[in-house]
Amino acid sequence: MVTEVDMGADEAAYLPTCHPDYNEWVSVGKPVCWCYQRQCHGDADGLKYYDPNGWHYIGQPDLDILIAAWKVKEPPQGPGLSGNMICADFDHRKQGNAFTGYMRVGSNDLNILITYWLVKEPPDGPGVDPNCLYCP
Secondary structure (H helix, E strand, O other): OEEEEOHHHHHOOOOOOOOOOHHHHHHOOOOHHHHOOOHHHOOOOOEEEEEOOEEEOOOHHHHHHHHHHOOOEOOOOOOOOOOOHHHHOOOOOOEEEOOOEEEOOOHHHHHHHHHHOOOEOOOOOOOOOOOOOOOO
């Protein structure tokens, strides 16, 4: 499998202040991965992959990051996310409640990943819009 870095991710080091998730991004430590152009669609690593069927952004490496972060509780009920685990928080929202605990990566994020799973880039497919950084 061949990989290629999403150049937009390298150029972007921040979310625009007009983005609806800007304050949430700041509250979780300004992870650079949230600035990948397809991160809100399931791209946790900012890489484009090639297989015999064509190029795609969302695949097994992104799922691996999601699995590592899956339902990890935030303090005080759990250890919280570490390393690149926050990159699998595709919806940029907590799930859970004060009684059972909050987590950053859960079913909402899995549903996003499933929606864009192995979507091929043109000319082999419709592609995944690089629109995660745009302001409404």
